[in-house]
Amino acid sequence: MMKVKYLSVTVLLAALFMTATVGIYAVEEFIMEEDFEAGQANWSVATRPGAAMELIIDDDDSVTGKKSARFEISAVGGGGMHDLTLDCNIPIGIEAGETYTVDFWVKAEKDRTIAIDLLMNHDPWTNIFRIENIPVTTEWAVQHHTFVSILEDANAVFLFSFSRSSNLNPLVTMWIDHIRFYEGDFEEEDLLGLPPKAVTFGNKLSGTWGMIKSGN
DSSP states (O other): OHHHHHHHHHHHHHHHHHHHHHHHHOOSOEEEEEOSTTOSTTEEEEEOTTEEEEEEEESSOOSSTTOEEEEEEEEEOSSOTTSEEEEEOSOEEEOTTOEEEEEEEEEESSOEEEEEEEEESSTTOOEEEEEEEEEEOSSOEEEEEEEEOSSOEEEEEEEEEOOGGGOSSTTSOEEEEEEEEEESSOOOOOOSOOOOOOOOOOHHHHHHHHHHHHTO
């Protein structure tokens, strides 16, 4: 009988742990998710006179899957925010007053910065958010931005800016991988094999587990 009791408690705790883990990492709805496994079809490099960049699908370095996007920058233009950008070809639909998060993994050959922008992809081209001086180091790291939308739009464009005006060391080669745009707050993922965050069940459950293990 004791063996059955131990088994049922173990199963219960496992179920509780799995439920808590799903609560930490689950994303309810993706608006856009990109790992570059299918190439660059969902993205376009946009340049103005004096700017040039090549998007290369890298088969040797990635965070998820087997591929990432590498950016070889040869000229950054005159300095405008949109002189040199990577534009998402998937329309971003948002609703006023709702919370959204964009997160992505980046690294570079040397420390540099990157900027992100979300704006209407049509007249009057209203800017929804703009974040500059996002640090990019020589190790893969996730960056994220959570915001409450100020307007409703079915055709917003999300982009990365590599231009001189908003970035440190803008000519430095860099990589981007695992871009996600979704409803709600930032949801952390374990993509580098790091120990998962501890789930705290509270003193009551911890005490109960101790009592059951001791046979009391």
